[in-house]
Amino acid sequence: MKFSxxxxxxxxxxxxxxxxxxxxLNLKSFEVEDSKGDVVLVEAPHNRYSNAVSHLGVAREAAxxxxxxxxxxxxxxxxxxxxxxxxxxxxxNPQLCPRYEARVFEIAKVGRSPTRLQxxxxxxxxxxxxxxxxxxxxxxxxxxxxxxxFDAEKIEGNTIRVRLAKKNEPVTTLDNQKYVLxxxxxxxxxxxxxxxxxxxxxxxxxxxxxxxxxxxxESANFDRVSIYRTWRRLGLPTDAATRFSHGITPELTSLxxxxxxxxxxxxxxxxxxxxxxxxxxxxxxxxIEFDPEKxxxxxxxxxxxxxxxxxxxxxxxxxxxxxxxxxxxLVRIPANRDDIQIFEDLVEEVARLHGYNELxxxxxxxxxxxxxEAETVRLKDKIRVFLVASxxxxxxxxxxxxxxxxxxxxxxxxxxxxxxxxxxNLEEGITRNLEDNAKFFDAIRxxxxxxxxxxxxxxxxxxxxxxxxxxxxxxxxxxxxxTVEHLxxxxxxxxxxxxxxxxxxxxxxxNQLLGGLDSRGASSALAELDLGRLTSYLAEEYEYRPIPxxxxxxxxxxxxxxxxxxxxxxxxxxxxxxxxxxxxxxxIDYYDESHFTFRLVFQSDQxxxxxxxxxxxxEKIVSYLAQKFNARVR
Amino acid sequence: xxxxxxxxxxxxxxxxxxNQKELNSFKVKYLGRKGSLTQFLRKLKELxxxxxxxxxxxxxxxxxxxxxxxxxxxxxxxxxxxxxFDITRPGQKPKLGHLHPLTKVEAEMRRIFLAMNFSVVEGPxxxxxxxxxxALNIPxxxxxxxxxxxxxxxLPAAKxxxxxxxxxxxxxxxxxxxxxxxxxxxxxMQIRYxxxxxxxxxxxxxxxxxxxxxxxxxxxxxxxxxEGLMVGKDISLANFKFVVEEFFRxxxxxxxxxxxxxxxYYPFVEPGLDVAIKLGAKWLEVMGAGMVHPHVFEAAHYxxxxxxxxxxxxxxxRLTMIKYKVPDIRLFRSGDLRFINQF
Numbered sequence: 003m004k005f006s007x008x009x010x011x012x013x014x015x016x017x018x019x020x021x022x023x024x025x026x027l028n029l030k031s032f033e034v035e036d037s038k039g040d041v042v043l044v045e046a047p048h049n050r051y052s053n054a055v056s057h058l059g060v061a062r063e064a065a066x067x068x069x070x071x072x073x074x075x076x077x078x079x080x081x082x083x084x085x086x087x088x089x090x091x092x093x094x095n096p097q098l099c100p101r102y103e104a105r106v107f108e109i110a111k112v113g114r115s116p117t118r119l120q121x122x123x124x125x126x127x128x129x130x131x132x133x134x135x136x137x138x139x140x141x142x143x144x145x146x147x148x149x150x151x152f153d154a155e156k157i158e159g160n161t162i163r164v165r166l167a168k169k170n171e172p173v174t175t176l177d178n179q180k181y182v183l184x185x186x187x188x189x190x191x192x193x194x195x196x197x198x199x200x201x202x203x204x205x206x207x208x209x210x211x212x213x214x215x216x217x218x219x220e221s222a223n224f225d226r227v228s229i230y231r232t233w234r235r236l237g238l239p240t241d242a243a244t245r246f247s248h249g250i251t252p253e254l255t256s257l258x259x260x261x262x263x264x265x266x267x268x269x270x271x272x273x274x275x276x277x278x279x280x281x282x283x284x285x286x287x288x289x290i291e292f293d294p295e296k297x298x299x300x301x302x303x304x305x306x307x308x309x310x311x312x313x314x315x316x317x318x319x320x321x322x323x324x325x326x327x328x329x330x331x332l333v334r335i336p337a338n339r340d341d342i343q344i345f346e347d348l349v350e351e352v353a354r355l356h357g358y359n360e361l362x363x364x365x366x367x368x369x370x371x372x373x374x375e376a377e378t379v380r381l382k383d384k385i386r387v388f389l390v391a392s393x394x395x396x397x398x399x400x401x402x403x404x405x406x407x408x409x410x411x412x413x414x415x416x417x418x419x420x421x422x423x424x425x426x427n428l429e430e431g432i433t434r435n436l437e438d439n440a441k442f443f444d445a446i447r448x449x450x451x452x453x454x455x456x457x458x459x460x461x462x463x464x465x466x467x468x469x470x471x472x473x474x475x476x477x478x479x480x481x482x483x484x485t486v487e488h489l490x491x492x493x494x495x496x497x498x499x500x501x502x503x504x505x506x507x508x509x510x511x512x513n514q515l516l517g518g519l520d521s522r523g524a525s526s527a528l529a530e531l532d533l534g535r536l537t538s539y540l541a542e543e544y545e546y547r548p549i550p551x552x553x554x555x556x557x558x559x560x561x562x563x564x565x566x567x568x569x570x571x572x573x574x575x576x577x578x579x580x581x582x583x584x585x586x587x588x589x590i591d592y593y594d595e596s597h598f599t600f601r602l603v604f605q606s607d608q609x610x611x612x613x614x615x616x617x618x619x620x621e622k623i624v625s626y627l628a629q630k631f632n633a634r635v636r
Numbered sequence: 637x638x639x640x641x642x643x644x645x646x647x648x649x650x651x652x653x654x655n656q657k658e659l660n661s662f663k664v665k666y667l668g669r670k671g672s673l674t675q676f677l678r679k680l681k682e683l684x685x686x687x688x689x690x691x692x693x694x695x696x697x698x699x700x701x702x703x704x705x706x707x708x709x710x711x712x713x714x715x716x717x718x719x720x721f722d723i724t725r726p727g728q729k730p731k732l733g734h735l736h737p738l739t740k741v742e743a744e745m746r747r748i749f750l751a752m753n754f755s756v757v758e759g760p761x762x763x764x765x766x767x768x769x770x771a772l773n774i775p776x777x778x779x780x781x782x783x784x785x786x787x788x789x790x791l792p793a794a795k796x797x798x799x800x801x802x803x804x805x806x807x808x809x810x811x812x813x814x815x816x817x818x819x820x821x822x823x824x825m826q827i828r829y830x831x832x833x834x835x836x837x838x839x840x841x842x843x844x845x846x847x848x849x850x851x852x853x854x855x856x857x858x859x860x861x862x863e864g865l866m867v868g869k870d871i872s873l874a875n876f877k878f879v880v881e882e883f884f885r886x887x888x889x890x891x892x893x894x895x896x897x898x899x900x901y902y903p904f905v906e907p908g909l910d911v912a913i914k915l916g917a918k919w920l921e922v923m924g925a926g927m928v929h930p931h932v933f934e935a936a937h938y939x940x941x942x943x944x945x946x947x948x949x950x951x952x953x954r955l956t957m958i959k960y961k962v963p964d965i966r967l968f969r970s971g972d973l974r975f976i977n978q979f
Binding site for chain 1: 900
């Protein structure tokens with residue numbers, strides 16, 4: 003928000019240069035940025051709209067930070083001349099409008115406002131309109147209270163109704179925009195129709211113009227949530243709406259009104275006729291007990307009680323004597339400091355004014371209970387180490403997807419039309435990565451570890467993708483299959499098995515589906531695993547087995563089988579038929595789908611196997627294969 | 637043959653020896669039982685005493701010299717066993733993959749915090765309004781929520797009475813108008829962790845977060861954060877400063893680093909502050925932090941009078957960009973191996 007340095011300086015005459023102010027406020031108060039000319043940009047904290055998002059507020063902060071004196075704003079002390087006010091004000095929903103102040107003025111003429119005032123409005127990004135409107139805006143900039151002036155003659159029935167709009171009730175705002183309101187919109191209406199969207203924008207009907215001689219000035223307070231919803235719905239983030247929707251104290255209306263009245267008297271010769279102030283439940287300042295010991299414990303300092311009191315007084319808090327036990331004291335919180343609700347809020351006030359950079363630094367003293375890493379964190383690390391050593395590089399993809407899917411969550415506010423859903427797998431992203439990188443690399447091996455989202459829940463997945471140009475059919479798939487197998491072994495899984503399903507393999511353990519492998523043409527293959535289902539099987543317990551004392555005997559078995567028979571079936575048959583002496587079977591040569599060679603390794607831990615014994619075992623296997631698959635030894 | 641000739645011939649021949657086998661034949665040829673020098677020495681007996689006195693020591697010296705030279709040659713051949721290939725050719729690269737830079741940096745961050753006894757935990761990316769906002773003292777319909785531009789999810793229709801994430805439902809009262817979202821920060825894990833653990837503890841929470849935001853070189857819809865939370869009986873802001881400075885000194889080890897703490901506002905901490913570091917000439921804001929707000933303790937069913945602590949959050953993407961001088965945040969999720977293979 004734009005602020006005027008010269009207006010702040012008017013309120014704190016001893017203020018140092020603009021640069022020094024910016025630096026000091028940044029270190030002690032809130033984020034401020036230097037800008038061109040007279041402009042200072044204040045990034046106002048969301049909870050300080052009652053007391054800091056105004057020139058007076060910033061000046062008060064600056065005075066506290068530099069320990070200077072603050073000049074209070076001059077307000078009007080005029081009392082209405084007449085007896086009972088003729089203007090009738092009625093609030094239909096007091097919970098949406100905690101306070102409504104209105105004053106009726108007679109003015110000499112609506113001219114232009116003085117140049118100085120116009121310049122400050124311009125500095126703060128507001129457009130000068132006429133003296134009355136400019137005074138409203140200027141007083142808001144000074145005090146933080148939004149103000150509005152109506153032409154009293156245009157208010158039908160001399161009545162102001164603060165009420166909810168009727169369904170589809172229209173209003174035309176000052177900028178000639180038409181809005182159709184709903185029953186949740188809070189409006190200011192006259193006897194007939196809305197003359198303003200409450201707390202958001204004034205209406206055209208009762209606009210102050212050059213002929214206006216009698217005005218109603220409104221200084222009111224509206225419910226934060228109601229205003230927030232209204233401006234969001236209408237898309238009207240006006241200055242007033244922003245302020246009200248942050249929540250400002252109803253105490254502020256009188257300062258705003260008093261200041262506006264003073265300026266009206268001085269600049270347009272206004273004479274007060276009537277005053278209304280509907281404020282059924284006045285907000286009172288609170289009292290909070292301050293515990294210096296607790297302060298020092300929280301901040302880790304050894305500050306003296308007197309130093310703390312000094313900072314609080316500088317910030318405008320009143321210290322109450324006669325407090326309870328020991329070192330503690332009571333602090334009276336002014337009504338406009340509605341950001342201060344608990345002791346810790348006061349702790350911040352003292353600590354920041356002292357300066358966070360000046361505070362002590364000290365190591366925490368804790369018991370050395372061993373720190374642990376979550377199981378998922380360790381699992382992901384292990385997978386990464388294995389895969390990177392196996393030549394796979396890690397990619398990160400977005401969690402969004404373009405694919406509609408009965409399992410997928412849909413976003414209410416997608417960032418793009420191709421990002422309307424949450425991903426239910428990693429495959430989609432990895433497929434795209436393989437394609438994108440194919441332009442630059444002949445061999446691509448990638449993986450991703452990430453969460454996917456299904457209506458049934460969030461799952462941690464591992465996705466793998468491989469694309470190898472210039473390879474023989476099947477090699478790519480088998481390379482990925484080997485990687486997945488060895489990864490699972492490496493993670494301590496042994497009981498898993500692959501189940502063929504068309505061009506893909508499902509990975510099962512204990513009748514649970516862990517994931518699958520997919521062949522995508524000759525050059526590409528993909529795999530995806532649900533790591534959440536995997537974690538319960540990760541035993542990773544090793545147990546020593548004696549190193550074999552007796553030699554191993556190898557036999558190569560070249561087979562000819564009918565086409566269409568899968569190697570996996572023959573492998574399982576061999577393993578099922580063999581004795582305990584068969585240590586290992588490997589496919590060492592694959593000529594075509596009917597001709598291939600297995601290497602069988604026989605070894606006993608009892609004795610050296612004789613050729614005769616090995617041959618007998620081999621024959622048993624061969625005859626079984628012949629009988630079962632009609633396989634012939636070549 | 638004269639002894640001088642023998643020396644000249646022998647040394648010239650030794651120079652031409654290229655491998656151990658040749659060296660062995662050479663040794664046999666000159667120093668073997670029937671070797672020429674051995675023969676020569678044997679024949680010394682046949683010479684006159686005068687001749688023996690002059691030639692003898694020379695021959696003995698040559699024998700020692702040859703033995704020494706053979707030994708030297710042997711070692712030389714061991715170092716350079718053969719010259720059948722060019723050892724200056726480039727080495728064969730093992731086929732290794734590359735970790736994503738964000739993984740590398742996150743791992744380094746975890747390592748430093750683990751060394752300071754911080755446990756590492758993770759939490760769900762799909763969150764409820766309750767954990768992302770309400771429990772963190774960020775009220776509904778408050779402009780403060782706009783600091784966290786949020787991706788909201790359409791609530792899936794209940795199928796056969798079974799709705800997603802019964803755990804989410806129970807805790808957040810989704811039935812009462814609570815909505816599902818993609819977490820806008822890692823802070824929801826503060827609540828989740830405290831709901832199931834008792835102080836004292838100290839944790840960090842790395843993870844993916846989401847913001848509904850137009851992307852450019854420094855803004856992303858998807859980025860990684862690391863949350864920190866330390867709670868105990870007397871954990872102070874001074875402790876926070878210690879931990880955070882230790883962390884950044886190690887993370888940017890070898891670089892000169894300065895710290896600056898600036899007042900800031902986050903509804904879930906009080907006091908709240910930002911941490912800026914200076915590397916070289918520039919101040920960089922790298923962390924939001926503060927003392928845990930009593931309302932947050934209450935949301936997690938702690939008595940705020942019993943415990944105090946600090947919380948912080950930082951962007952893993954941002955720290956990676958600073959550390960590896962990555963100019964554009966969008967590179968991280970491009971899947972481009974020309975980028976990833978650099979790390």
